[in-house]
Amino acid sequence: MTQPSDNAFVWAWLPGAVQPVVAGRINRLGNGYRFIYGESYLARPDAISLYGPELPIRSGWIDPPDGMEMAGSLWDASPDSWGQRVIIARLTGKQGREADAVNLDRLTFLLESGSNRIGGLDFQVSATEYVARADGATLDELHAAARALDEGELSPALAAVLVHGTSIGGARPKVTLVDGDKHLIAKLTMSTDIYPMVKAEAAGLELARRVGIDVPPSRVITSLGREVLLIERFDRPGPGERRMVVSGLTMLGYGDFLGARYSSYPEMLDVLRQRSKYGEGLGKQLFERVVFNIAIGNIDDHARNHAAFWDGHHLELTPAYDLAPQPRSGGEARQAMDIGRDGSRDSQFVVCVNAAQDYGLSRAQARDIIEYQVVTIRENWDDVAELLRLTLVDKNALFGRQILNPYASYDLKL
Incomplete structure (x- = not known):
């Protein structure tokens, strides 16, 4: 099992950029995590705050807001419960109820999840070399791995495949995909679904379009005999570009x-x-x-x-x-x-x-x-x-x- 890290470097895609730059460092301090902007980043004429209200762009360490372990704009880029289960399975081999007793630290989840995460940030062990944990699997491969995890039979090989496509939030299984110049989120059917959750969400998106609410393009396809909802990502405006996103939370x-x-x-x-x-x-x-x-x-x-x-x-x-x-x-x-x-x-x-x-x-x-x-x-x-x-x-x-x-x-x- 990977030893917990005390540091992670935050790489950011600035507006309009197609390559990331190192913006700063997260450091464990007690039960929390503080952040500091790099001096080279602060010297950039195009430097921006990662989120001004909690991470104003300035020198020196910035503690997390009161009552929080880590700045929310950093933790927004983490996988949620589904992605965390994938990482726990890969690092510890524990699945199902056994995984509920595993407590991994926040930096482990950030560093062990795929790089094609929501928003315009990524997390690396190096401040000088950016190495993407790339998405290289097909939908069927990711879907097969997700089904194996759902059934408590995820092998180490499948876990390694799945983790790269699972860097996004949510309680239900979903994976990220790259199809040509399109970045997609694939939402998967679970064997325990009591009604057609995937098609229900597809219906929600289609009805939203028809009442005039702004929603991303989506469609339902079949993978391994089950429905999959494909949704185009709104945080990928062009080839190589990423947009920073903060949650309502x-x-x-x-x-x-x-x-x-x-x-x-x-x-x-x-x-x-x-x-x-x-x-x-x-x-x-x-x-x-x-x-x-x-x-x-x-x-x-x-x-x-x-x-x-x-x-x-x-x-x-x-x-x-x-x-x-x-x-x-x-x-x-x-x-x-x-x-x-x-x-x-x-x-x-x-x-x-x-x-x-x-x-x-x-x-x-x-x-x-x-x-x-x-x-x-x-x-x-x-x-x-x-x-x-x-x-x-x-x-x-x-x-x-x-x-x-x-x-x-x-x-x-x-």
């Missing part, structure tokens, strides 16, 4: 999911308005996403499932992602983030109308947005289901349960 100043209980859409909007180049329309844009999450039954809309591009000076909302209807047996549900400043989270459109002023909207404007989305989803559902080849059973499992569950419209006549 980082924007709100929280370091992990314990902060989710305090997360709030209006407070995230406050941050975006403060640091966005163009503040006009942000409230309506975010409000539309809240309404849509309720409309399709996506209650996994926690702060790490929202993000913004960072160019060193300004934030800009990324396209929406992880728009997946969630399994749901009954009616009542709550969103993962506060919808209004009063702390309301009930997954109901009336809550959105009552919170309209928090987004700079009138109640009438809020109702118009809700009505437009509901009508558009209803009118397009059959076409979307046909496009994705949903069976009648799948359609019935989604529509009226997850998508446009009656609970969403209680107390609000449309």
Whole structure:
């Protein structure tokens, strides 16, 4: 097993650049990790902060924000639970429940995950030589390895293949792919899925397009006899380029999911308005996403499932992602983030109308947005289901349960 490292060098793709430069160093200090910009980086005329609010560009060590082990903008580039399971399996051989007892340190996860991670950062053991942990496997190879891990039968050889494609967050299996000049995220079907999760998310993305929400191109294909959702990456604007990205969790100043209980859409909007180049329309844009999450039954809309591009000076909302209807047996549900400043989270459109002023909207404007989305989803559902080849059973499992569950419209006549 790899010995924990006390240092890692942070390499960054500056805006418009096709090659990374070393920006600074992470150093373990007690139970936390501090950061320092390199003097050569500070001397660059094009140097930018990795995220100004917590890592302002200056000399000297920068401690993590209070209550956090590491600056959120650095930890945003880490793999989440799925990717961590892959790394644990490769380094320790432990899988399934045995892996739950393994505690690896944060630098190990950053240094052992693939280099084609979300955003514009990577982590290396060297300050002078950048060596990418490259993606070289095919989708079928990655899919086979993911299935083996899911079944507790991941071999060392398959683990070595899988880790390079697994440098992104999330609880479900997903891998990164490069297809020519396109960078893709492949979301995989699990044997334990109780309903078609991959096609459900594909439906969420397609419905989002039809109501006018900005989402990346996507399509469903088949690999090893199972559906795979391919999504084009929005953090790869051109050949060799990468865009820096920070999560909603980082924007709100929280370091992990314990902060989710305090997360709030209006407070995230406050941050975006403060640091966005163009503040006009942000409230309506975010409000539309809240309404849509309720409309399709996506209650996994926690702060790490929202993000913004960072160019060193300004934030800009990324396209929406992880728009997946969630399994749901009954009616009542709550969103993962506060919808209004009063702390309301009930997954109901009336809550959105009552919170309209928090987004700079009138109640009438809020109702118009809700009505437009509901009508558009209803009118397009059959076409979307046909496009994705949903069976009648799948359609019935989604529509009226997850998508446009009656609970969403209680107390609000449309």
